[in-house]
Amino acid sequence: MPKAPPLLIQSTTRHQVYLEGHKTHVANEFKPFLKKMAKIVNQRLGVKDITEFNRVRLEKMIKHIHDDVSDVYRSHYKVWCEQVYDLAEYEAGFEVRSLSNIVDNCDFALPSRSQLESAVKNTPFTSLPGPDKGKLLESFYAEWSMKTINSVDGIVRAGFYNGLTTPQIVRQIIGTPKLKFADGQLNKGNRDIEILTRTALQHSAAVARKTVGLANSDIVRGIQIVATLDGRTSTQCKARDGQIYPISTGPYPPYHPGCRTSFVYTLDNRYSFLDKNATRASRNESGTVTPVDAKKDYYHWLKDQSKDFQVSVLGKKRAVLFRDGKLSVERFKELNYDKNFKQRTLEEMEELEPLVFERAGL
Secondary structure, three states: OOOOOHHHHHHHHHHHHHHHHHHHHHHHOOHHHHHHHHHHHHHHHOOOOHHHOOHHHHHHHHHHHHHHHHHHHHHHHHHHHHHHHHHHHHHHHHHHHHHHHHOOOOOOOOOOHHHHHHHHHHOOOOOOOHHHOOOOHHHHHHHHHHHHHHHHHHHHHHHHHOOOOHHHHHHHHHOOHHHOOOOOHHHHHHHHHHHHHHHHHHHHHHHHHHHHHHHOOOOEEEEEEEOOEOOOOOHHHHHHOOOEEEOOOOOOOOOOOOOOOEEEEEEOHHHHHHOOOOEEEEEOOOOOEEEEEOOOOHHHHHHOOOHHHHHHHHOHHHHHHHHHOOOOHHHHHHHHEOOOOOEOOHHHHHHHOHHHHHHOOO
């Protein structure tokens, strides 16, 4: 299968910077809902000392808090969903514009808003690990938000049985002004919403762009994974960078909660002439953003970084293998990951290639 045109990689990596900023904006819009939850907790617990409650009265109050906080999440979900769908519509338009910029005299199909909404709503998170794998958008939101709802219930119940005063319980839920409420359970819920939002928006963008690719399958043949070139990129995303998959099956990002990995289209062979000079952004250990060849994948880029940066990304022993094991980048990746892109242990790597460890002095 042909590789993606470098100019598409260039536009996608630059666009991902916009998308990360947009994720932050959407996540921050949860703050008014968070304040509403704090107000509910204050109002519901701002009664006679909870230590004087009996069990029946306590459970009744917990149910009121549970229902009220759930209502706030439901209100947020409606607003949040529209933002997820808005992004899908924007991303589809972006992909059509990107294709039109490099392929002349071609009228690309653009899916409708309703088609994109349906696709985002009904496409599961197929590449996420653990219990989130296979969830649809609504259940994904519901289960992440339920963490905070259940935690608040538990704090009130445990506080009562441990003999805590009402102010002590409120502090555990809301936090303290001295720490800007960062020590409260609701702030942890805010971080959950941020991760949830970043993951859902990456999913929305991927589904929208997949939908565009399928609608233009006479030209679009597959996808090429594009990870972020910096020290924060996850193990599985480093391994997938540059991998090529069929447009119909993927696997598509996000590959983990908070994933920043994107992809570009690979085009039909008749567009191989588009292999022009282009760049993608990278961020080194000092935080400086510099352009590198768009065709360079994560580990070829890492080869050009300092020893200290390689250690920070790979760990000390893997970095020594990477530098001194006299392995090609491709062979290092084969040793470092299994067929499911799970990182092997050093013991497993040594069992496969003991001479490499000898050459590296390990």
